[in-house]
Amino acid sequence: xxxxxxxxxxxxxxxxxxxxxxxxxxxxxxxxxxxxxxxxxxxxxxxxxxxxxxxxxxxxxxxxxxxxxxxxxxxxxxxxxxxxxxxxxxxxxxxxxxxxxxxxxxxxxxxxxxxxxxxxxxxxxxxxxxxxxxxxxxxxxxxxxxxxxxxxxxxxxxxxxxxxxxxxxxxxxxxxxxxxxxxxxxxxxxxxxxxxxxxxxxxxxxxxxxxx
Amino acid sequence: xxxxxxxxxxxxxxxxxxxxxxxxxxxxxxxxxxxxxxxxxxxxxxxxxxxxxxxxxxxxxxxxxxxxxxxxxxxxxxxxxxxxxxxxxxxxxxxxxxxxxxxxxxxxxxxxxxxxxxxxxxxxxxxxxxxxxxxxxxxxxxxxxxxxxxxxxxxxxxxxxxxxxxxxx
Numbered sequence: 001x002x003x004x005x006x007x008x009x010x011x012x013x014x015x016x017x018x019x020x021x022x023x024x025x026x027x028x029x030x031x032x033x034x035x036x037x038x039x040x041x042x043x044x045x046x047x048x049x050x051x052x053x054x055x056x057x058x059x060x061x062x063x064x065x066x067x068x069x070x071x072x073x074x075x076x077x078x079x080x081x082x083x084x085x086x087x088x089x090x091x092x093x094x095x096x097x098x099x100x101x102x103x104x105x106x107x108x109x110x111x112x113x114x115x116x117x118x119x120x121x122x123x124x125x126x127x128x129x130x131x132x133x134x135x136x137x138x139x140x141x142x143x144x145x146x147x148x149x150x151x152x153x154x155x156x157x158x159x160x161x162x163x164x165x166x167x168x169x170x171x172x173x174x175x176x177x178x179x180x181x182x183x184x185x186x187x188x189x190x191x192x193x194x195x196x197x198x199x200x201x202x203x204x205x206x207x208x209x210x211x212x
Numbered sequence: 213x214x215x216x217x218x219x220x221x222x223x224x225x226x227x228x229x230x231x232x233x234x235x236x237x238x239x240x241x242x243x244x245x246x247x248x249x250x251x252x253x254x255x256x257x258x259x260x261x262x263x264x265x266x267x268x269x270x271x272x273x274x275x276x277x278x279x280x281x282x283x284x285x286x287x288x289x290x291x292x293x294x295x296x297x298x299x300x301x302x303x304x305x306x307x308x309x310x311x312x313x314x315x316x317x318x319x320x321x322x323x324x325x326x327x328x329x330x331x332x333x334x335x336x337x338x339x340x341x342x343x344x345x346x347x348x349x350x351x352x353x354x355x356x357x358x359x360x361x362x363x364x365x366x367x368x369x370x371x372x373x374x375x376x377x378x379x380x381x
Binding site for chain 2: 034035036037038044067070071072073074075076077078079080081082084085088096100103104106107108110111112114115116118119126128129130131132133134135136137138139140141142143144145146149150153154156157168171172173174175176179180185186187189190191192193194195196197198199200201202204205206
């Protein structure tokens with residue numbers, strides 16, 4: 001495959017070029033990101049991209065996008081994975097440790113503080129009222145999130161043809177129904193969905209190759 | 213009562229088998245509710261706090277950990293969500309070799325669709341806990357609309373919802 005060896009080469013020579021920042025400087029950069037990113041994933045992603053690609057030239061735009069894609073399919077929170085990949089690129093394990101420390105420690109501490117604060121005021125009527133308002137808002141935002149998750153996948157299915165689109169819809173609706181109405185554990189639904197889709201996609205690709 | 217170590221392992225498992233900050237929600241939801249260690253209310257609250265606090269919204273688990281098991285629960289949650297992403301380095305090298313295979317792409321797509329489908333069911337549960345009434349419906353739609361503009365920071369949407377809540381109740 002043409003692209004792969006170029007990529008491997010570029011990434012093998014990269015680390016030496018970028019670790020010219022001291023550990024303290026790196027930590028500060030990550031702390032900056034961790035503390036400023038109010039409002040969830042989009043803000044954090046934006047800040048990481050601005051620091052890593054634009055301000056410090058740790059990686060190119062293309063590499064950033066590729067890293068982000070890898071994080072989507074890797075276990076755990078995408079942004080944490082992305083920070084690990086970038087941290088590794090900059091300074092191997094030290095870079096990973098600094099990225100995680102900067103991104104997570106203050107944010108986690110603030111999260112705990114907010115939760116603790118909430119726990120002590122949760123009985124206050126005003127706070128209860130506010131929370132009653134926020135619960136459906138979480139659902140509304142969650143629906144938006146589900147839409148942003150599912151839409152590109154359904155769009156890809158639509159581009160590939162009727163069979164692919166039907167499979168995509170079947171997976172979406174099927175997994176919801178399976179979770180809601182059968183005792184099948186969630187893990188099984190996830191892995192099952194992934195495996196079914198892998199098989200279906202592979203079969204479709206083979207059929208398309210034969211047809212062309 | 214809640215077994216701290218088992219809670220950690222459950223959170224670790226959920227994080228390990230998810231591919232996003234919200235992917236662990238369905239697994240954790242099922243595991244914790246079936247044991248009676250958490251309620252839909254706990255999830256609603258920690259999700260809201262996760263949205264408001266800085267950093268990835270996936271930190272909502274830390275909030276949940278604190279609600280269920282104090283500082284220890286929060287610390288365990290932090291560790292539980294930090295360890296699995298380290299596997300990204302492994303996936304990175306795997307992806308370099310197999311990323312273009314249709315089965316890999318299919319798997320990723322299927323996983324994403326399954327997460328979305330299950331997530332819808334969880335959202336339904338949260339709504340049911342809050343109550344299926346007109347006020348909640350309107351707030352949900354409003355939040356959906358504001359979120360759809362992509363210009364409104366989540367924290368502002370939540371603040372507005374809080375104000376509406378105070379006004380109504």
